[in-house]
Amino acid sequence: MEAPSTNEDDTTLAQIETKFKLLEFEKQIFIDVFEKDALLILAKGLNYNGIISNLLWVYKDPANLVLVINSSDHEEKYFTEKFNLKPLPNLGTEREKVYLEGGVQFVSTRILVVDLLKQRVPVANITGIIVLRAHTVLESCQEAFALRLYRQHNKTGFVKAFSSSPISFTFGYHQVEKVMRAVFVTELFLWPRFHGTIIQCLKKRQAEVVELHVSLSSNVNHIQMCLLDIMNYTVKQLKSVNRTLDMQEITTENCISKKFHKILQSQLDCVWHQLSTRVKEYVQDLKVLRSMIINLIHDDSVSFYALVSKYRTPEYAKVNSGWILLDSAEQLFRLAKSRVYNHKNEFDPEHLTKWKVLSDLLLEEIPDEVKKKNKGNLNSTKILILCQDSRTCSQLNSFLTMGANKYLFYTAFRRDLNITTLASKYKGINTLAGDLKKEPVNEETGDVNKLEEEEIEDGDRTNYVLTLTQLATQSDNKTSKDESMFESISQIDNLDITQLETEKPIICIRTFKENGNHFSLEQSLESLRPEYIILYHSDVAAVRQIELFEARKAEGEPRCKVYFVIHDKTVEEQAYLTSLKREKQAFELLIQAKSVMVVPSYQDGKTDEYFNMNIEDEEDIDTRKAGGQQPKEKPTVIVDMREFRSDLPALLHRKGIHVEPVTITIGDYILTPDTCVERKSISDLIGSLNSGRLYTQATHMCRCYARPVLLIEFDQNKPFNLQQGKKNPSVSEAIAFGGDNTADDVNYERYNVLVHDFVQKLPGVTSKNLARIMNKGRSLDHLITLDKEQVAEVIENKNEAETLYSVLHVKATPSDAGKDDKQTGKKKFTGKLFRSKTKKT
DSSP, X not given: OOOOOOHHHHHHHHHOOOSSOOOHHXXXXXXXXHHSOEEEEEOTTOOSHHHHHHHHHHHOSTTOEEEEESOOHHHHHHHHHHHTOOOOOSSHHHHHHHHHHOEEEEOOHHHHHHHHHTTOSOGGGOOEEEESSGGGGGGOSHHHHHHHHHHHHOSSSEEEEEESOGGGGGSSTTXXXXXXHHHTOOEEEEEOTTOHXXXXXXXXXXXXXXXXXXOOOHHHHHHHHHHHHHHHHHHHHHHHTOTTSOOTTOOHHHHTSTTHHHHHHHHHGGGGGGSOHHHHHHHHHHHHHHXXXXXXXXXXXXXXXXXXXXXXXXXXXXXXXXXXGSHHHHHHHHHHHHTTBOTTOOBOOOOOHHHHHHHHIIIIIHHHHHHHHHTTOOTTOEEEEEESSHHHHHHHHHHHHHOHHHHHHHHHHHTTOOOSOBOGGGGGGTTHHHHHTSOTTOGGGHHHHHHHHHHHHGGGOOEEEEEESSOOOSTTHHHHTTSXXXXXXXXXXXXXXXXXXXXXXXXXXXXXXXXXXXXXXXXXXXXXOOSEEEESSOOHHHHHHHHHHHHXXXXXXXXXXXXXXXXXXXXXXXXXXXXXXHHHHHHHHHHHHHHTOXXXXXXXXXXXXXXXXXXXXXXXXHHHHHTTOOOOOOOEEEEEGGGGGSSHHHHHHHTTOEEEEEOOSSOSEEEETTEEEEEEEHHHHHHHHHHTHHHHHHHHHHHHXXXXXXXXXXXXXXXXXXXXXXXXXOHXXXXXHHTTOOGGGGGGGGBOHHHHHHHHTSXXXXXXXXXXXXXXOOBHHHHHHSOHHHHHHHHTOHHHHHHHHHHHHOOOOHHHHHHHHHHHTTOOOOOOBSBOSSOXX
């Protein structure tokens, strides 16, 4: 890792001006990446969009051609809108013209591979290729395929790869080196959060941070302990029955982390088909328990009780590993119910402890602080509440606009909880219970219907905008705990803050990532520019984006105040600390790998061998011609255009085979003039067998090619084998199903299907002699020329031969002949061959 910058270096970096504003450490990254082909790995939350933006600005001139590949939909939308770029046309001829116009182009890898093979892209004129999300390139061979085609004919253009997921490079052996080979770069730049330059840069201006450690209620704390006990038991059982497997990463600590599914995938996917049913039950139960312990912290008491109740059923008891029989499980069910019903079995759910903290911040602490600063004026005060998911956003919106009691009551109704009596504090809304029992179509239940409709519509909504209806006073402070003091601003679409009037304080509730968009929080911070930020949940990337937002502020702009609300000594705090620790360990492993990494430079002349570029190029062919040798013809495979969604074309090209992309209707790969291959993945094979499409495809292949081949493709990361979990087959039943059919009848597919079906319907032809007729006969014309004895010799049955012979030689009357001619018109049956021109081998 690079040493921290000196004061002189900082002064030099500060003097460098870029089109889009960069911090000092970002300028250093920009300079390093601009000068060298490299893989850049940034810490999570230190987004590379500013660096990419400046790179694209440098190369957006039409004299250059820069291609950006492997971008997500959000990234492509962000940059295309920022630079006013037009999407590539769908037609290949039109794309060829766009490539010649130069500039920056975002292109999908599959389209780029096809265009490179079709020579639609002027490869020699490509200035460079930028690869985003580089940690995903090994999941598919397409990016490496495109870059290999590019590097074969362009040794001078640049390749720059970017990633902000260091943990992804720790799964597997030598993962970072494999990625560097796949993207054809020779430099590795690592920028963790603990990098000296980043620490020095972000220390210059920091937000005011207030940590609010919220304790759990007694019931929640005991439920958490029960769940942890059950998880510990399940992990121990899982390891005890699989002592030969490497399960070092499967721990209770990792079970509550966000990367748990990736840990399971890396540890068990390769042997999943070999695991016993008991082991799979343990794995599934760990996922269930993780979901329960996360919902315990984030969900309200009613929703959690409804979730837990689903697992206390006889049906689930039959399919789980047995954890519900433990004493801790019994205690878990009892405590979950006690959070909703009191000792009198009255509906009296407890409130989340974070709700009170949030209400105090919004109604007391923040307004009091603003009044002191602005002399009692709350206008234009902007507060941003950040949550982990859309469910919590909806929960907080309902809590703030409805009040805690009313929200919990309606939640219980929607969850179909059995409510017989209500606690005294719910008597005020007891009159609504009768309305809730009415039919939804009744207009008198409009409020309930409206709430249900909003819940359905807002299921995926990731942002809400609220404002205060009134300010809390000492007299109504008790009332404000249970009743709404906020109202929704419904006229705002897509969180466009510029539409808002500044007469009231604005409260925005949103998720860390809007529908998976890593840039959404940064965009929201820049557009809203809040004075106060409440981190209702903890997230490493969000904390760092807030740090960057504060560091980029102008000198005169006031500092932002951040409230970090977290449950102390809980799985929430542990998950946050675990994510920090795992990223730190990932960077330490990468730093160590970089220190021993040996990568040749292009000047060494050994890069082709290092990057597995062992394909004979045009220079080798010219050398053979100059020496009087006949150039070796490269093997060619015709590949259907739709097959470039798979990895097989890339693997063929890597082995030195020329791939020719063509749209073909029969088969996927044409190896020779008489060899055709139809590729099927496991899921596609099952679907084709169920729909009958495979039969149709196989029939067409048999008619057109002498050697039709069906290739069944398995996922190398998910080994597969055929397992027979049913009873052993019965020989007598198998024979009985065959009836009078013989083994020769199974081979009918090698015959002309139309002729086969026609001959099968002729009098005298049975299932026993059909195969002999089709084998010994040549065509219908030939069959008609045979005399009665010859027909009998073919059929090997005198009576059946006479019947067939008579029907073939019967003469129609003139009236019948005219009638037949009139019906058939010009259509005549010519003597087609019994067998197809190509035979099945």
